[in-house]
Amino acid sequence: xxxxxxxxxxxxxxxxxxxxxxxxxxxxxxxxxxxxxxxxxxxxxxxxxxxxxxxxxxxxxxxxxxxxxxxxxxxxxxxxxxxxxxxxxxxxxxxxxxxxxxxxxxxxxxxxxxxxxxxxxxxxxxxxxxxxxxxxxxxxxxxxxxxxxxxxxxxxxxxxxxxxxxxxxxxxxxxxxxxxxxxxxxxxxxxxxxxxxxxxxxxxxxxxxxxxxxxxxxxxxxxxxxxxxxxxxxxxxxxxxxxxxxxxxxxxxxxxxxxxxxx
Numbered sequence: 379x380x381x382x383x384x385x386x387x388x389x390x391x392x393x394x395x396x397x398x399x400x401x402x403x404x405x406x407x408x409x410x411x412x413x414x415x416x417x418x419x420x421x422x423x424x425x426x427x428x429x430x431x432x433x434x435x436x437x438x439x440x441x442x443x444x445x446x447x448x449x450x451x452x453x454x455x456x457x458x459x460x461x462x463x464x465x466x467x468x469x470x471x472x473x474x475x476x477x478x479x480x481x482x483x484x485x486x487x488x489x490x491x492x493x494x495x496x497x498x499x500x501x502x503x504x505x506x507x508x509x510x511x512x513x514x515x516x517x518x519x520x521x522x523x524x525x526x527x528x529x530x531x532x533x534x535x536x537x538x539x540x541x542x543x544x545x546x547x548x549x550x551x552x553x554x555x556x557x558x559x560x561x562x563x564x565x566x567x568x569x570x571x572x573x574x575x576x577x578x579x580x581x582x583x584x585x586x587x588x589x590x591x592x593x594x595x596x597x598x599x600x601x602x603x604x605x606x607x608x609x610x611x612x613x614x615x616x617x618x619x620x621x622x623x624x625x626x627x628x629x630x631x632x633x634x635x636x637x638x639x640x641x
Contacts, residue, residue, distance in 0.1 A: 545609070
């Protein structure tokens with residue numbers, strides 16, 4: 379149950395929060411880490427969205443299951459710290475999965491079905507413009523994990539992924555919710571027994587909530603330190619030194635096609 383820190387040969391712990399964010403974490407039985415099938419997360423009480431989600435992917439045991447559409451609040455947590463259906467009615471906001479549903483549906487038939495169902499809890503959902511979410515579903519952002527499998531010899535076809543929204547104070551308020559302008563993702567895997575990780579940032583233009591034009595978004599490959607600075611989320615020290623060869627400190631690389639990725 380939940381994200382497994384020992385999923386890879388090298389243990390990779392769940393993320394942590396900067397000291398000033400710890401008190402904002404929603405607790406489940408006294409613990410800020412909320413477990414689901416194959417993924418875990420920490421929820422922000424003030425923003426009513428996840429600070430981070432961590433999930434494991436066993437590419438050798440993926441099952442293709444019908445998507446379903448059962449979005450719902452997690453009954454284990456107070457409703458007033460979750461963003462639910464009231465935000466998404468009659469507008470262009472999509473319910474965007476943070477841990478990708480297709481990443482989670484692996485293992486036994488029972489496990490995969492439970493993970494599929496768990497992925498629709500609103501704690502794993504963040505508001506995204508339809509032009510952003512539906513395009514990225516088929517685009518580079520949505521295919522980062524798939525692109526990794528295709529480009530790299532991943533040990534045992536197992537990866538651990540971390541992601542979430544960048545919760546900024548200047549995010550656009552809509553129906554009482556600050557809608558994130560940016561999202562991040564970190565992918566960790568082993569190749570020939572060596573732990574490797576790459577970090578990505580996706581920026582979203584929210585002007586279409588106030589205008590008719592379609593929004594644009596861009597994907598950047600970034601140093602891990604940049605994610606921590608922007609999000610207040612800290613990562614396992616085992617990942618801290620894992621940067622693409624030749625990357626300059628605090629540099630960001632615009633990625634427009636899979637050929638631009640540095641694995």
